[in-house]
Amino acid sequence: xxxxxxxxxxxxxxxxxxxxxxxxxxxxxxxxxxxxxxxxxxxxxxxxxxxxxxxxxxxxxxxxxxxxxxxxxxxxxxxxxxxxxxxxxxxxxxxxxxxxxxxxxxxxxxxxxxxxxxxxxxxxxxxxxxxxxxxxxxxxxxxxxxxxxxxxxxxxxxxxxxxxxxxxxxxxx
Amino acid sequence: xxxxxxxxxxxxxxxxxxxxxxxxxxxxxxxxxxxxxxxxxxxxxxxxxxxxxxxxxxxxxxxxxxxxxxxxxxxxxxxxxxxxxxxxxxxxxxxxxxxxxxxxxxxxxxxxxxxxxxxxxxxxxxxxxxxxxxxxxxxxxxxxxxxxxxxxxxxxxxxxxxxxxxxxxxxxxxxxxxxxxxxxxxxxxxxxxxxxxxxxxxxxxxxxxxxxxxxxxxxxxxxxxxxxxxxxxxxxxxxxxxxxxxxxxxxxxxxxxxxxxxxxxxxxxxxxxxxxxxxxxxxxxxxxxxxxxxxxxxxxxxxxxxxxxxxxx
Ligand code: SF4
Ligand code: SF4
Numbered sequence: 250x251x252x253x254x255x256x257x258x259x260x261x262x263x264x265x266x267x268x269x270x271x272x273x274x275x276x277x278x279x280x281x282x283x284x285x286x287x288x289x290x291x292x293x294x295x296x297x298x299x300x301x302x303x304x305x306x307x308x309x310x311x312x313x314x315x316x317x318x319x320x321x322x323x324x325x326x327x328x329x330x331x332x333x334x335x336x337x338x339x340x341x342x343x344x345x346x347x348x349x350x351x352x353x354x355x356x357x358x359x360x361x362x363x364x365x366x367x368x369x370x371x372x373x374x375x376x377x378x379x380x381x382x383x384x385x386x387x388x389x390x391x392x393x394x395x396x397x398x399x400x401x402x403x404x405x406x407x408x409x410x411x412x413x414x415x416x417x418x419x420x421x422x
Numbered sequence: 423x424x425x426x427x428x429x430x431x432x433x434x435x436x437x438x439x440x441x442x443x444x445x446x447x448x449x450x451x452x453x454x455x456x457x458x459x460x461x462x463x464x465x466x467x468x469x470x471x472x473x474x475x476x477x478x479x480x481x482x483x484x485x486x487x488x489x490x491x492x493x494x495x496x497x498x499x500x501x502x503x504x505x506x507x508x509x510x511x512x513x514x515x516x517x518x519x520x521x522x523x524x525x526x527x528x529x530x531x532x533x534x535x536x537x538x539x540x541x542x543x544x545x546x547x548x549x550x551x552x553x554x555x556x557x558x559x560x561x562x563x564x565x566x567x568x569x570x571x572x573x574x575x576x577x578x579x580x581x582x583x584x585x586x587x588x589x590x591x592x593x594x595x596x597x598x599x600x601x602x603x604x605x606x607x608x609x610x611x612x613x614x615x616x617x618x619x620x621x622x623x624x625x626x627x628x629x630x631x632x633x634x635x636x637x638x639x640x641x642x643x644x645x646x647x648x649x650x651x652x653x654x655x656x657x658x659x660x661x662x663x664x665x666x667x668x669x670x671x672x673x674x675x676x677x678x679x680x681x682x683x684x685x686x687x688x689x690x691x692x693x694x695x696x697x698x699x700x701x702x703x704x705x706x707x708x709x710x711x712x713x714x715x716x717x718x719x720x721x722x723x724x725x726x727x728x729x730x731x732x733x734x735x
Contacts, residue, residue, distance in 0.1 A: 261430035281432040286425045297429075313593060315523035316511040333511050336504030338443040339522045345596035345733045347441065350434040355505035409733050411660075413595060 460617015687716015
């Protein structure tokens with residue numbers, strides 16, 4: 250997935266869309282919006298990022314899960330199988346992005362890129378809802394997918410690549 | 423100037439404002455694991471060297487409490503799980519990449535070993551003990567024959583268990599404070615040290631206590647060396663690890679760590695043990711209890727401080 254930090258206005262619609270689509274319990278969220286302000290008035294620079302699990306290619310959360318509940322699913326999407334998760338919290342501690350949380354029902358939960366929608370050919374709920382259309386989703390191995398095209402044409406960055414997890418959420422800058 | 427804010431208001435319980443997912447259960451589990459490893463290691467060591475009668479407390483008496491310690495430890499781990507009804511999944515796979523997994527399996531092996539070891543010595547420690555059933559006696563005689571093998575297994579697995587208690591933390595690169603390979607040896611040595619302290623507590627024999635005081639002095643010296651080494655490593659590393667070290671060098675954990683762990687848990691008992699060795703009379707249980715206290719504190723402080731250390735972005 251790629252997120253255009255220049256188009257995002259920080260409305261947080263993606264957060265609400267996700268909470269509604271995935272019945273995220275009240276008080277929790279799987280995605281969130283970060284606002285970065287650089288400089289001092291009047292020379293300010295603003296960056297807005299809609300963040301979520303990075304579906305890392307070398308994900309510590311999958312590595313440290315003792316039961317295999319956290320695993321790579323179709324297309325490299327990182328998913329937790331709820332009824333295999335024992336709630337040990339190892340994956341929560343292992344994620345440098347703090348993208349996971351413990352669901353009140355006991356298992357660990359996080360962004361799934363709306364795998365249930367993607368399987369039906371739909372876009373993830375946050376992507377579909379965004380009023381500025383600032384998110385691009387697709388298969389990075391397919392050069393014709395919207396996300397590949399955006400990454401070809403724009404400059405981008407990933408968050409803390411030095412943490413070594415090979416994050417797969419790209420921010421267009 | 424740079425300011426980063428989560429404007430959509432993320433406040434996930436136990437995650438924000440900083441990670442707080444592991445509470446007292448995990449450090450307690452790690453302390454008890456290290457303690458069990460320490461006791462079993464010295465029991466096996468002195469048995470294999472043929473010194474079981476000189477070192478009665480270490481080989482026979484202290485191991486009596488290990489099964490209880492391990493059961494409490496496993497129970498603490500169980501309490502930490504948030505999806506308790508599914509805990510059995512832990513024992514459906516072995517995932518070597520996951521310290522949580524192979525650690526749970528190590529405990530699955532060492533817990534029965536500790537039961538067997540305790541059973542083999544229970545008659546000597548409690549002379550009135552009676553197995554009551556013939557089949558229990560048969561099992562005992564069976565294991566008596568293989569005592570050497572059991573001792574070897576115990577020696578090996580206790581080292582694995584001791585190192586594991588540190589690796590459980592050090593495998594997390596997301597928490598810079600934990601992400602140092604020194605934690606494995608540090609927790610192993612600390613576990614061995616608490617093991618010697620327990621042997622001293624149980625021992626009534628002056629010579630045995632003296633030997634263990636000597637061993638403990640050496641272990642404490644190694645621990646201090648590893649701690650200094652750990653901070654040197656942090657301070658020479660990347661910004662996130664410098665920040666992690668600063669939690670202890672001026673940050674919120676400065677006083678607890680240097681006072682409770684280093685001064686009270688290491689230096690003070692070492693001085694007392696040294697004084698005892700040069701013939702001052704000091705009640706032996708004081709340094710031993712301080713060592714145990716330091717061992718608990720080390721794990722609690724590292725567990726909580728580690729969750730405060732992170733990759734800021
Ligand atoms: S962002 Fe965190 S939860 Fe998501 S795949 Fe990476 S390490 Fe795992
Ligand atoms: S909390 Fe669940 S998903 Fe996370 S590591 Fe433990 S078992 Fe795996």
